[in-house]
Amino acid sequence: MSKLKHLLAPIIISSLIAPAAHARWFEVEILLFSRTQDPTQIDEDFENIEFTQSSIRKLDLIAPMLLAPSDCPEPEPIAVPVEEGAEAPIDTLEAGVEYDEFGFPIEAPIEPAEPEVVMTPEERVAHEQWLSECTKPRSYDELSQLPVTMTQHVLPPDDSSPYLLTPELLQLNDAVAKLNRSGSYKPMLHTGWRMDITSKRSMPAIKLVGGQNFGSRYTSDGWEHAIEEPQDIENNIETLDDSEALGAAVPGAQETDTELVGPSATTDGLDMLGDALLPNWDESSINAPVPEVFNPAVWELDADVRVWLATWLHIDTQITLRRSGRKSPQEISSTDEQTVSTGTLVSDAATVPYLYQYHLDQFRRVRSKEIHYFDHPLMGMIIQIRPYEKRPDIEPNTPNKMPVAE
Known part of the structure; x- marks a missing residue:
């Protein structure tokens, strides 16, 4: 009888383990x-209730x-819409264009289309x-x-x-x-x-x-x-309204009035003033794509x-x-x-x-x-x-x- 128990024990144990x-x-x-x-x-x-986040x-x-899914391509940044009727800059139009000896643009050879998968x-x-x-x-x-x-x-x-x-x-x-x-x-x-x-x-x-x-x-x-306040350009202009502040902001503005003669001198002075007020100004950033941040x-x-x-x-x-x-x-x-x-x-x-x-x-x-x-x-x-x-x-x-x- 004891021998039979030993023989049946593995079968009984396996039957109990299987449902679990x-x-x-x-x-x-x-x-x-x-x-x-x-x-x-x-x-x-x-x-006052104590709480510890589980790690x-x-x-x-x-x-x-x-x-x-993680294997998706990165989305394109949102481009700023260009005003209707605005023309692309000449530098953009001529970028990458080659010309022959007579000044005509050289057309790039047409590459064969990739076979459709x-x-x-x-x-x-x-x-x-x-x-x-x-x-x-x-x-x-x-x-x-x-x-x-x-x-x-x-x-x-x-x-x-x-x-x-x-x-x-x-x-x-x-x-x-x-x-x-x-x-x-x-x-x-x-x-x-x-x-x-x-x-x-x-x-x-x-x-x-x-x-x-x-x-x-x-x-x-x-x-x-935190609230990020935009740069106040008007306040900067008011601050630079007097001649001393203008001289400190614009190099060369300490010159005498007799030296600042003619429209070119006036234009140069305004350009330097603009550079002082907007040191990080970049014209190309107007229409640059703006990445959305969350x-x-x-x-x-x-x-x-x-x-x-x-x-x-x-x-x-x-x-x-x-x-x-x-x-x-x-x-x-x-x-x-x-x-x-x-x-x-x-x-x-x-x-x-x-x-x-x-x-x-x-x-x-x-x-x-x-x-x-x-x-x-x-x-x-x-x-x-x-x-x-x-x-x-x-x-x-x-x-x-x-x-x-x-």
Whole structure:
């Protein structure tokens, strides 16, 4: 009997391990929302809550859906439109043109056109799809608002890596509808993904963002962007209105009046004055392409959700919600710091614009298929983790074997 137990033990153990191996793949669905209540009306001190941003590895599954692929060509800078009827400079017209001994331009030989690349229908569809993807923004900085539901249209052909769910796979739609009807809550992000969930050491945190991008107005520390004042040419001219200032700005203007005689002398003096007022003036920069610059994105909602598997499923989540408001200058360490950050003097107003941050940092041990709720006075998260059976790997195409003649 004992011998039979020893023989059956490997079979029994393998039968117990096999279901667990299949259950390592899971569907994780998340609904993040905020409360519409004014934070100042809540009797809680959010400023003194300690929060340390996690430094673990992060995985962004939303970026591939919203942003252009990394292999797309760089976009051309936006060219300043030329006024109608304006002629190109002579230097531009004659650049690169060669002339013969009689002064006639030499026409460059016509180079043969490159042969058109022949594509199969499948390759052409893939190429057109790639071109369409390249029209997307290059970074989060270019986006101003994100949709609430984040899903992809088509599932990948295999389960080789984590990926977002399609809309029909989401199961928390009733909860989204109830939050919308309540009027007290605002859904911020509804999404889900499939991934292989293993030990804590090997699992990254899934990076999630949602809502409005405050980056055009605020920095990541909450203050407004510094105001860059344009160069005031009129003030410079008024400053140089007297002869002493003019002499200091324009070399040679200290000469006697008898030496500045004739229109050429007057023209030279004006040219030197213009050089003094506009030292960096470049005529070619008028129609030069202007690259578009975006401030770093500061999202209304930032979240890192990390799920790992031991005996139980574990959820570790960090969420940051941002709300615009006003802050008293007395709360700033120094007047100079505030003036540089916002361009507003303390004496100009009792408060200054400020982007407040509210944090949720919670950990929980859960079972699969259960719906769990993470609560905060200003936000919340509903999450469900469902077992998923991984699809079999796609076998590579094997070449057809030729029949062997007998």
